[in-house]
Amino acid sequence: MFSATIDATAFRNALASVEVLVEECRIHVDSDGMRLRAADPALVALVDLTLDAEQFEQYEASEAVLGVNLERLSEILSVAETGDTVRMEFDERSRKLDVEVGTLSYTLGLLDPDSIRDEPDLPDLEPPAEVTLDGRHIDRGVKAAEMVSDHLRLAVDPDRETLVIAAEGDTDEVLVELGRQEVAALSPGPADSLYSLDYLTAINRVIPRGQTVTLELGEEFLAGFEFVVPEADQPVTYRVAPRLQRA
Amino acid sequence: MFSATIDATAFRNALASVEVLVEECRIHVDSDGMRLRAADPALVALVDLTLDAEQFEQYEASEAVLGVNLERLSEILSVAETGDTVRMEFDERSRKLDVEVGTLSYTLGLLDPDSIRDEPDLPDLEPPAEVTLDGRHIDRGVKAAEMVSDHLRLAVDPDRETLVIAAEGDTDEVLVELGRQEVAALSPGPADSLYSLDYLTAINRVIPRGQTVTLELGEEFLAGFEFVVPEADQPVTYRVAPRLQRA
Amino acid sequence: MFSATIDATAFRNALASVEVLVEECRIHVDSDGMRLRAADPALVALVDLTLDAEQFEQYEASEAVLGVNLERLSEILSVAETGDTVRMEFDERSRKLDVEVGTLSYTLGLLDPDSIRDEPDLPDLEPPAEVTLDGRHIDRGVKAAEMVSDHLRLAVDPDRETLVIAAEGDTDEVLVELGRQEVAALSPGPADSLYSLDYLTAINRVIPRGQTVTLELGEEFLAGFEFVVPEADQPVTYRVAPRLQRA
The missing domain is CATH 3.10.150.10 (DNA Polymerase III, subunit A, domain 2)
Structure with missing residues (x-):
């Protein structure tokens, strides 16, 4: 019923x-x-x-x-x-x-x-690094990365304590680096993984601009994206598997 | 001249x-x-x-x-x-x-x-039923019907005194039922006909939202749609021939 | 550097x-x-x-x-x-x-x-006629001409002291005639040339509406279009070569 x-x-x-x-x-x-x-x-x-x-x-x-x-x-x-x-x-x-x-x-x-395809279990992972930031920054990073590549690197620079969104093309390179003053919260740790833009572009479409998104990051890590669905007041969580980094 | x-x-x-x-x-x-x-x-x-x-x-x-x-x-x-x-x-x-x-x-x-093709005469018909309502309702009914079928049923339920806009697909069904409180005027009578959405979709494109439209309806009836052309302050009338109902 | x-x-x-x-x-x-x-x-x-x-x-x-x-x-x-x-x-x-x-x-x-293709020198020409007018008028003339032809005539009528934007199709004709009261400045002289709409349509895309554009015109003349780039406060100049007039 x-x-x-x-x-x-x-x-x-x-x-x-x-x-x-x-x-x-x-x-x-x-x-x-x-x-x-x-x-x-x-x-x-x-x-x-x-x-x-x-x-x-x-x-x-x-x-x-x-x-x-x-x-x-x-x-x-x-x-x-x-x-x-x-x-x-x-x-x-x-x-x-x-x-x-x-x-x-x-x-x-x-x-x-x-x-309908079986849904896999959501693994309970302890993320090495976590960043909370305005969805606008993710939008900017994803759109810039799309100009040069079909994948995007999400990393945390432990020394500079920054979130790094980067992409590398044949001739061009894109780098968005966000420090503590640009993000809402940053708990640094070892984090550096490559993700397919196909998925990040899709998820970015529903990421609310002007609202915060929490990223869970690590090395070769199943990244997490979490934010509150507008009007629904309930969180949605995405997990995206990493791609192999080029050697 | x-x-x-x-x-x-x-x-x-x-x-x-x-x-x-x-x-x-x-x-x-x-x-x-x-x-x-x-x-x-x-x-x-x-x-x-x-x-x-x-x-x-x-x-x-x-x-x-x-x-x-x-x-x-x-x-x-x-x-x-x-x-x-x-x-x-x-x-x-x-x-x-x-x-x-x-x-x-x-x-x-x-x-x-x-x-240019000869225009046929506009028959002078006495409509068995007549409903006057906001164009918004027709828009909603037509758009919902388009989701499931290529034709739409316009009927008046004599007992409930409602206008019925309905469509039936292979698995899905759509029904918009408007009672006296939702329409501006309703004069009930025997009315139940099927129309091709090709024509209703075309006409709906110019039906003004927020303004009243008068529907003339009947059984296997040449339906009438009449409304005032925005800014022109003159009425336009459409007549649409019914399709055969499925037995 | x-x-x-x-x-x-x-x-x-x-x-x-x-x-x-x-x-x-x-x-x-x-x-x-x-x-x-x-x-x-x-x-x-x-x-x-x-x-x-x-x-x-x-x-x-x-x-x-x-x-x-x-x-x-x-x-x-x-x-x-x-x-x-x-x-x-x-x-x-x-x-x-x-x-x-x-x-x-x-x-x-x-x-x-x-x-990259060598850029030609910009010839220093003395324009026989010059008209300064709102970009809106050019937009209107170009769009109307596109309806009937793939080229457009820019001329100055010396007697009526008007700028003429005209185009001729197989059955239809377009004429925009702007007198002194419609333009900001007009210095008349012999001017009558045909231009390909491919180029005028492209240039028209960046002509600012509501701001003035200066046209330099003549007979079989390399027309000039000059206006200030919005926000940049610097002028941009276009030169467009005439097409041969039909005999």
Whole structure:
């Protein structure tokens, strides 16, 4: 059983966070809330997002797994205007999700959850270094790196106590170096890894500018990106596997 | 003979109303005003628009028919800024239309009216049901229907006294139901027909949001859509033929 | 040796003025300032832009020529926010240009100046006619001409003392005629030439609306377009060769 009502913009933002990595997703619901966790087809990046029951205007659920086409569900939500809520109810017999936004009722056919790629476990890692900074800096670093390369280096310079976002092309090089005065918090440690821009560009699309993002970094490390989903007031976490550094 | 001056935005909006169905159109002028009536190539939808002589700043015409490429005429008007007027004069010898917008003079070659598809008569029908509502609701219904199907059902539920906008896909269903509190006026009667979204999507593009539209509905009925063209202060009427309902 | 700091928006606008004609450009620097002069591949149009040393916040240079990919340099500048400055330093050993915008450091590989097309001399011509007018009028004339033709006529009517922007298509004609009350200044003289819209459309893209542009015109004349680059406070000059008039 599942029935819930939530601010449409909050829910749309939450879905968008997941949609940058996958098209289809299993939504786990139980009495505590809703959980979306998914990995991209190549198993390089993983997203994990929880919407606690308290974030909903109304929420009631027994344990269930819904297989959802995220693009379609987002499209339905796009008819919402600011302030609209979305009401969802799972019809167990038909295995369809009734979605109501304002005067619109949409009956969404669900996917067989077993047909959707299994989500890997989120490893519990102790990050050697951690940096909290405005999303704007990540945007700038990612966009600059895209000009010269298809991967990006995230490192912490232990002596200068700076976050280093760098990329190297055939003729050109990009370096964004952020010191303590440019970031909100920096706990230095050994950190230097290379990541594919494919994933960072996708994640950067939903990183809120003007809000803080926490980076968990290390050497050849499964990097972590965590920030609060706008309007949804709940954190989303991404993990991105490193690429091998050139020798 | 034909010479007229009118607010450029009003005229552009009037042309846009017709352009969603046809590229070329016969413009009939006489001392009362200007009339555009056209049907799409498949003869499924028809548009009818009159600009009374009083809507013009200056107007003088004897009976004539001008064959006009609407896209080209709209393009000329697109150089206008808010508040600009457009001055038109028909040169009978050259069979060209002189169009002046601000400092721009454009000599528009006209088409042979006989080369343009004949416009059918607008049947005078007594609609079984009529609903007047904000264009926003139609926009929402059409966009939601596009997600699941290529046709849309317009019906009036006589018991609940609601307007029903519905569409059915292979797995998903869409339903917008508007009661008396959501519409401006509703005169119920037997009404249930299916329409091709091709035409409703086209017409929806020029339906003004925040302004009322009157729907004339019935069973297997040539639906009517009527609203006032923004700035032009004149009504435009569309008729759309129904599709056969699935048995 | 070359090192300079300048407002990022001013520099971006300056580069944009040149980029509409060429992708790569030689930048000449010396103690007086920076000079960009380039001709399009077909040698029909030429651009000439100087940034005096005084326009920079910091400027120091001995004579040098830098071969620059303008698109790439503009892309780097696009990360700048309003008020940001750009710092450039030429590394003579590596033949690279270090570009710093905010926290971003970009090492730009330079091109061999000898690999870039030679820029022709800017002839010193005495224009028979000169018109100074708002860039908006040129925009309107160019856009209207694009509707009917691939070239545009610029002429001065000596009797009516008007600037004539005209174009002729197979069936349609466009005419923009601007009298003394519509332009800022007009010094009439024999002027009537045809120009390819390819070039005028490109130049029009950077002509500032609401600011004055000076046109130098004549018969079969290498037309001149001159205006002040927004924010950079320095003039840019274009020369466009006439096309042969139809007999």
